[in-house]
Structures are given as C-alpha cells and as structure tokens.
Amino acid sequence: MPLEIEDQELLEGFLTETTELLEKLDDDLVTLEKSSGDPDLLNRIFRSIHTVKGASSFLGFELLVKVTHKTEDVLNRLRKGELTVTPEIMDVILEAVDLVKVLVNDIKSGDILEREIDGTIEKLIPLLSTSVVETPPAGPASPEGSTDANKPVNAKGKKKKSEKVEPVPSVTEVDVSDVAVSAESQLVPPQLATQSPVKETIPPAVPAKQPAKAIESKGGEDLSDNTTVRVDVKRLDDLMNQVGELVLERNRMIQLNSNYQGEISLDSFPEDFSKLTKRLNFVTSELQMQVLKMRMIPVEKVFKKFPRIVRNLARDLGKEVDLQLMGEETELDRSVVDEIGDPLIHLIRNAMDHGLETPEERLASGKPRCGNLLLAAAHEGNQIIISIKDDGKGLDPEKIGRKALEKGLITEEQLAGMMTREILDLIFLPGFSTKEKASDLSGRGVGMDVVRTNIKKLNGIIDIKSELGKGSEFILKLPLTLAIIQSLLVEVEGEIYSIPLSAVLETLRVEQKEFHSIGGKEMLKLREIVLPLVRLERVFSVKRKGEGDGSCYVVVVGVGEKRVGLIVTRLLGQQEVAIKSLGKYLANLTGIAGSTILGDGSVALIVDPVSLVEGNEAGSPGR
C-alpha cells in the first residue's frame, strides 16, 4: 500500500522525531534492565513510546499504533510496579521496539507493507492479562511466575535472576524458586501454587503462544538517516560570522589590487599584501575548522547501539558480560562515524565469542564470573583512538599459528620466521577462523577481514595487545576526518608526491653508500633494526634526472608494526591537504591513495603507505 500523506512536512517531522526516540530507547531499555526499577528512566521510556504512539495515531499508521499501544501498556504496568523488569519481559519489549523500527522504516521508504505483527503482540498480551489475576502484594514472584508459565522451558534459569528482585516480606527467595519449579511441572497459573494471598484467580485471557514468526533482527537495527544534518544554531552563526570576515578580506584584496593597478601607494603595497595574506590565512583556517566541526558528531551515535547488541549476544552465548562505554562524547567526522559501525560490531562479537569465557570457565580460572568489556574512545592529536578491551582469555599465538597452517593460509617456514605480533595479525586474513564449525555468530572467517578492510579504507590502523589468560585489546587509530589530512610533501626526481603524515614516523638524510643489499633488496641499518627500503622512483616509474650527489632522504613509514623506508630525492615540507578523488577511472592504482591540489594549482598524488608496505612484503617492490 503506497503511502498517502498530504502533509509531507508533518511526516518528515514525525520520522525524524520517532527515529531519534527509538535510537535512545534501545539504550535506555538495556540500562533499565541493569538498574531495574529506576523510576525516572522508566518514565522516560514510557514517554518515548507514548509520543510515538500519539504521533502515529494522529497520522493514521494503524499497525504502529497497535504495537506501541500494547508496549505502552506493558511499560505502564512496569511503571506502576505491577510488573518487575526481567530479562524475559525485556526480550519481549525489545522485540516490540524492533517491530516498531521495522514499521517506521516502512513508512520512511514510503511503502507500508502488511507486516505480521500479531506474533509480537501476542507475546505482549500475557504480560498484560496477568494483571487481572495478580494482586500487587504478590510482588516480584508474580511476574516471574507468569512469564515462566508462558515459557516453561526457561523456568530453571530463574533462580539466579530472581535474586536480583527485592523480596517482598511474604515471599522468600525459596518461594520464588518453588514457583518456578511448580510452574514448570504443572503449568498452572503460578499464583495458585504460591502461598501469597490471592483472592481471586482468573486464568489469563489469552493463552501464550510462541510467536508465529520472529522479526528479522537486522531489519530494525539501523534507522539512522544520514542525508540530513542537524546543526547547532550557534555553530551556524559562527560560520556566518566567519564568512562575513572572509567577504571583508576579499573586499580589502580588491581594494589593494585596484590601488596597485592605479599605482596608488605602491610603497606600502608589499606590507599591505603580506598583512592581507596573514589575515586571509587566519580567516580561512578558522572557516575550515568551523565547517569541519559541523560535520562532527559524537561517537555516541555508534556506541549507543552496542549495549543492546552485547546484551543479546551475552544471552545467546550464555555468558555474563558487563559492557562499559567511555568517551562517548568524543566527536569525529560523520563519514568516519558511518564507517566504523560495522568493524566495531565485528570486534565486539569477536571479543564476546572468542575472548570472554563462560561464567564457569571464568570462576575456574579465578576471575569474577561476569566478564568485562570496555569500549572507549578518545582523541589523541589528530587521531581518534577507539579501543575494545576484554578481560577474557586473550589470544593464543600458538593456536593461531597452528590454525593458519591448517587452513593453508601460511607455510611452515613463514610461521617460523614470524614474531608474536605478526602471528596475531594472522587473524585478519580472510578465511581465518579458530572455530571448527561456522555458527550464525562466527566461524566463517570473514569478520576480522571486514574489520581490517574497513579500517584501511578509513586510512586507519589497527593494533592488537593481548596477554594470554588476561585479556586482549583491539586498538583502532582513525583520522579525525577523511577530507583533509596532514601530509609530508616530497619530491621524487622532479615529481611531487604527498605522504600522509599519520603514517610517517621519521625522516632521515642518508648517503646511498650506506645502503645494504639483502637478497637483492635494499636495506638500511637504522639503529637496531634493519629497515627495508622502497625506491619511490621505481615504484612510480619516474624517469631519472641523472645521478644525484649520492645522498638522499628516507621517509620511514609505518603501518601497524611494519616499517618501510621510502627513498625520495628531497623533502618539501609539511602541508595540510584536501583529498581529491581520482575518479572511477583511475581508482585502485597501486601505491596511490588519491590526489590533492597544491598551492600553485597543480595536482600532486597522495601515496598510499599501506599498499607500499604490503607490496614490499609480497616481495615485489615496484613493477
């Protein structure tokens, strides 16, 4: 059914608001589960759902109204204290929220489909109907029991969960577990089995049913819309100010030029001109900062999806995980934010699946049963650092090496020559997996490859720190923005190239005769390490302009732990450059990441250090 809404503006407003509310909702719900009974939080959640319901009923989205209405009812009961938050109830509520997202997405795409919503609604209904039979004094036992009655299979797991619930005097913990057991065995309304004062019991109006069809979990995940930007009015005003300044400087420039043409005040021209240049420089760099700031969004946008993901994964895997987020307010360019979501999900999955142990294993190795997962973001110079740290079992280099051998990803000799760090890097190879069998969670050997490819695409690097038995940490270093980078301009036999400064470790001036040759490759002894060298002129087949004076410059670039020295003729200096794409036709050239325009209007190519470092490794520097 195509969407027919006359007031497009109204609809857009609804979509924006709803999307924002729903994004927040996931996070709030998971927090609620942890700190059950926080009335403020509960009220906020309730209000969000209520707002969505109100707006959708106004616009006539019936399916949406039905789902939100029932969800609201359940939340209302939680709010009134008639129900207590349990993982089971939360599962149902989250499922309902997912359904709402799917429905909102339908509206967004402009085509309302007939979605199957009864399954989810039927799950919500029992949570409502028990209210009829339940008396508030029965307290925590009732919701526990009632959900158990609906899902008898889960009943055994209850004991632990019910410990969290504040006991009401009349019901002890033992009673609660009794309820669970009796509910399991008899499948009668639990209130009958408890000693709690029950006046009247009416069987649930609607019998609980298994959902007809689960809603595809992926569908509701991403509602974020990146085609429009919300910018702080203050920032916009600042920008306007800066533009005003710029216009002023332009006028001065025109004035100066006409003075010069008319040969008026020629004496002061050099001084005026240099002043103008300085001011113009100042204004434009301010302007650049402002615009850059507008593109910045807090990394929270990505992070807030994770509590939900971690919660679900933990339940699927039977692990207990405490996720901590740090530095959510760290801002980075939206283009980067858009790209890091996927790699982070893979890394989190990886940490939860491979890193963290089950509660039993953890207890056995003397750790607290609940695993810790820390997701942190921070600025460091011109980079943003995102780290995913777990206190699980860490990476076992021996096992990784063995697996890589088994899968035929490396040879015996290669493995023998590898340092621990290099072995850890093997997990990023496509096809690598320590799992014997692929599950729906992991084991196909693509995840980490995706991580590395995406991070590389962002000009970022990824580092692994791991201590066997103590945990592992994945550190992503990403540029703040993709549009402008700091770069080192170098000259290679008359041609100018730009090397991203983030990859440059140091520069040296050396005599050619200091080079050594190992197996036909040039090397340089740099302090205690042997540095492989790459002649840029050879890689880029630049025509030589005759022999130099025997000395040249070496730019040491590093990608991860790998180091390579690039031989160039001259260093020209550091410059901030705007990255320009070379277009489709010249995409994917070896060693070239893009291009930029220099002060004189000519084009300089940007060197891709990653492909040079790896090209060197593959044993083919240059062609």
Add this chain to the structure above:
Amino acid sequence: MGNALTIHRDQSNKEDVSGELIQLVSFKLDEEEYGVDVLKVREIIRMPSITRVPNTPHYVEGVINLRGKVIPIMSIRRRFGLSEVENDKSTRIMVMDVDGELMGFIVDSVSEVIRIAQHEIQPPPPVATSGIDQECMSGVINQPERLLILLDLEKMSSKEDRKMLSNLSI
C-alpha cells in the same frame, strides 16, 4: 489517390525525423578530421600542466586540476597508435562527460561546431583508417569538401580499459 497521398506524407515525416540536425564538435588529429557530439563536450581548454600518474596505460597522460576537480587526461594519439607530436599552440583538451564523470582528451586542434543532418551519417567503412579502433567509430560523414569521422569517445574508456586498469592495480 487518397492512399497515395497518405503514403507520401508518411515518407516526408520520416524524412523529417532522420533529417534532424545534430551538432558536432570537429577536431583534428594529423590531417584527419573527427567529430564528437557537442552535448558530450563540457569545455575545451588549453594544455595545463599535467601530473603524470604512475602504473596506468600508456595513453593515460595524467591528471589535471580543473577548477578544484581532479580529472584524468588521455591522449587520443597514443590511444589510436598515431605518431606522437609536440604539443603546440593549437593543442587542446576536450573535457567530456563520460559515463557521468569528466575526462579530458588531448587533440591537435579544435576546428568548429558543425550542424549536420542525421541522415548524412553513414556507417563506418569496414576497414578503419590509421589504426583507429573500429568500435570507437560510430560513423562517417561524407561532405563534398571534407570527410568527417564520427567518434564515440565513451567507448574509448570502455569496459576493457577499465578491466585492464583494475588488473594493473592488483
């Protein structure tokens, strides 16, 4: 009678359609004259300084800065295997829209914009002149005083080239 009249009118209609005028930009390579559809040409510029791009096919001359946009430049001479000449005052770059992206082509000189009728375009002769790829040639225009070869430059940077490029970059 009536029937005959209708038929006649039909024919004249057809005549009109095929007689639709199209505009071509004509340019020269060696002594031969070529033409491309004017609607594909974005602008014609003098030779700026070209930055060579390594590891590309020989006919990719490099890239230039076209008012803040970096666009690739190709030498038609090299692409067609013609002998190379020094660039001179009349050398021009024709910036064309190829599959939604801008691309520059170096030609010896650009002559004029001409109008011709659709029906004047004849299919290309089976044997191409001077090594020009048959597939780039979309027709010939035979006028009393000149012979114009109609080129389809989109074909010049077509699939195979792109494939070749992506192979190169492995």
